[in-house]
Amino acid sequence: MRLLIFLARRLGYSIFVLLGLSILVFLIARVMPGDPARMAMGPRAPEWVVERFRTEMHLDKPLYVQYYYWLRDALQGKFGLSIYTRRDVSQDIGEFFPATMELALFAGIIMGVFGIVLGVVSARYANSWIDNSVRVITYMGVVTPAYVFAILFLLLFGYVLNLLPTTGRLSPGVPAPPTRTGLVTLDSLLAGNFTAFFDALKHLIMPGIALALGGLSQEARITRASITENLQRDFIALERSQAIPERVIMSKYLLKLSLIPTVSILGLDFASLLGNAFLVEMIFNWPGMSRYGIHAMLTKDLNAIVAVIMIFGVIFITVNIIVDLVVSWLDPRIRLGAERAK
């Protein structure tokens, strides 16, 4: 019940956030220099063709009317035509989005799991050589941009050692599994096709890890810091004084509390991971949203720009709702505080 109220309220807020975002992007896309009708029709098209296109796309109407038309269609899931691919934007996104999502999910899982594990190990062996190496490595992870890792991996594991494939989602000879979720790894598993699964996984490793490393390092550092800080607190002393075994204190009492800051920042890290995905996708020739998005920007493909950004907005909001749910499950102070404030 409490959960439903929380979700309903968050969804309510989210609608306003998305509306605001759509207005903002809508305006920005339209005030950018360049005439979209002219760009769509090409420099040699006669003026009357350009005019007709302008009228068809409502580009001659005032901005608020254009927005009204856009919103009316968007609510029905229609984001208009792309002037670059000449197809429905929703269709384009349906094609490119799963690739990006697969990469981001893979990287996100690596980031969360290994970030926390490294942080716990580092705190467990605080000030040993293990801890010192983790701290040095994660420091480098935090300050190095994802595309630098991507290029290094590409050169080292792709070309020099020739261990991993360097482009795309599947090797040329491997037939793609039938599309159900759009995530190639999942689809191959669903089809029972393990050859395709391992091939797809191999393609994910380099771009996925390159994308994950920044957030992973951040998570590891935060986890370590919060564990070592909480270890000094009085309740740990009290729990120890009650003969509670060290393993219970560590894995139950200390961990739950110490994960709160880590999980809180996961949402932000996932957002910046999506941002970094643009460059990493370019480097590994990954058939995701980045190429589509960048092309849309360059050709002033209005409907595509707005749709791409709205998609990222929805993902960002969803991830943050999930993060908030987990945090309030971990931390009764937030849960009960929110209840009291009502």
Next chain:
Amino acid sequence: MAEALLEIRELHIGFEVYGGTLKVLNGVDLMVREGEKVGLVGETGCGKTTTAKSTLRILPMPPARISRGEILFRGADILKMGPKEIRRVQGQGISMIFQDPTAALNPVFTIGEQLMDAIRYSNSQEALGRREIRARAIQALKDVALPDPERILECYPIQLSGGMRQRVCIAMAIATEAELLIADEPTTSLDVTIQAQVLRLLGNLVQEKEASTILITHSLGIVREWTDRVYVMYAGGMVEAAKTREIFARPLHPYTQLLMRAVPKLTGEGIAEGIPGRIPDYLNPPPGCRFHPRCPYAMPICAQERPPFFPRGEDHQVACFLYKG
């Protein structure tokens, strides 16, 4: 005379901090006999909590480092015990009530979870069933006069008042029926209006259980009312130990004398600020008697040697060169 239950000898503890070592405990001696109620008084920062935590081996290490000394519980050195033995001491030997119940309770677990784990793991001999543990937890909450114990088991610390939190901590400490109870300023962090209530409750429980007790407090009034014997602590060492009546009638150490004089006569409460000078800096503590920079009777030897306990009459000891020989 009853046997010694706990005996701390020459305990030295430092804290490694940025910039050096805080040499806090400087040869602490303390003894508690079977069934005895011992008071421990001293200004804030003199090392009372550090002493108390060391007996349970729960100081955070790092930064704490025990460089010398022994802590004997029934003759066995706590500092040398293996994991099994130390857990037996923690489980049923010694239990402690902390100064600040808000800091002592884990904020993200229910009272029930914490109290029941305390009961479960303290009883290392017999494995208790879930129902038995729950029954004992509810009984413990009733013993500390908390209303509606079933509901309190489901509460998180944030849902209780400060006084209720401290009652929960008291419940944890008595539920395990330890032989020695250490109460570390159990009411200092509470609202003045409920301090008396909680103290009365604790007092009754202590009388009832007849366990040995160390009561750490600022309040000389409570010490006078509750305890059999008193230790006075200054800057990481015991300066005087005597029967309670004796020390109030005949305080010997210059610091104890100042302490007694600083107490407002009528209320008998609290250690006032009436003593000139400040507690020394633990990074560079004064050599010899740590009280010498503030002592009105300081002699040349006081800056060179640390005064050991000199016996003065039955059960009365003073760490001061004025009483040498």
